Amino acid sequence: MSGADTSGRAVVVAIDGPAGSGKSSVARAVARELGFQFLDTGAAYRALTWLILEQGGDTDDEPTVIGSLGALDSLELTVDAAGQRVAIQGHDVTEDIRTERISGAVSGVARTAAAREAVNVRFRAIIAAAAPGIVAEGRDITTVVAPDADVRVLLTADEAVRVRRRFGDVGGDELQVGARLAARDASDSRVVDFLNAADGVTVVDSTHLTFDETVDAIVRLASEEQHD
Ligand SMILES: Nc1ncnc2c1ncn2[C@@H]1O[C@H](COP(=O)(O)OP(=O)(O)OP(=O)(O)O)[C@@H](O)[C@H]1O
Ligand SMILES: Nc1ccn([C@@H]2O[C@H](COP(=O)(O)O)[C@@H](O)[C@H]2O)c(=O)n1
Secondary structure (H helix, E strand, O other): OOOOOOOOOOEEEEEEOOOOOOHHHHHHHHHHHHOOEEEEOHHHHHHHHHHHHHOOOOOOOHHHHHHHHHHHHHOEEOOOOOOOOEEEOOEEOOOHHHOHHHHHHHHHHHOOHHHHHHHHHHHHHHHHOOOOEEEEEEOOHHHHHOOOOOEEEEEEOOHHHHHHHHHHHHOOOHHHHHHHHHHHHHHHOOOOOOOOOOOOOEEEEOOOOOHHHHHHHHHHHHHHHHHO
16 A cells, blocks of 8 residues: 555654554554655664763763764664664664663653754654655654644553563563563653643554554554545
């Protein structure tokens, strides 16, 4: 199925939600289905975190985070739904930014207002240049980055289900996986609200949906929007 808008205007699908709700995997699949680009905004926060840790810094130290923002000029963030590549200062960090070490430190970057503003400038430029459309996911896409998106979705699932899915990905101790996921949500939700749908945002609760059903639900919303 192709999702190109008949007017030639790029279609923007914005997806927010808590950790483990399926944002990146579902958003990527939606983008593939629609023939759109895919923007994983968390990757930018993770790449900055990787750099700060690599340099021996502490992401809880605001001046350190602010000092790292110049490196955003070197950030490479591809928007290919077939496979995203992330690099910073010439280092390919596509795989390394997915580790629990980065997940455990990323909220410090996310709490820094100057970091949010800097990455948002990049995200808005990417979205503005998208063709024929883009699926962008994160925590504040529906509310801050692209509040005028054609389709705005809050993707959620019960915490126990999200923990079980994440545990299936990373293994280890399920209790610890759950504690880390809950701690990240608690910290992140002090900065932006991705637990409650803003006006005009459609909630897709995947607790009782399969992966494919979740993708279909969002593809349907995008298709409905284009036929309005
Ligand atoms: N409806 C679903 N049914 C079953 N598994 C799902 C469903 N949606 C997502 N998943 C799986 O849940 C796991 C977590 O998804 P994903 O990593 O995309 O979440 P996320 O919201 O991007 O998390 P984070 O914010 O922590 O990066 C993946 O293994 C994904 O395949
Ligand atoms: N729009 C966003 C996206 C992400 N964050 C922060 O980055 C972390 C990693 O995001 P993932 O989606 O890759 O898990 C996330 O925990 C937030 O701290 C954000 O603040 N806003």
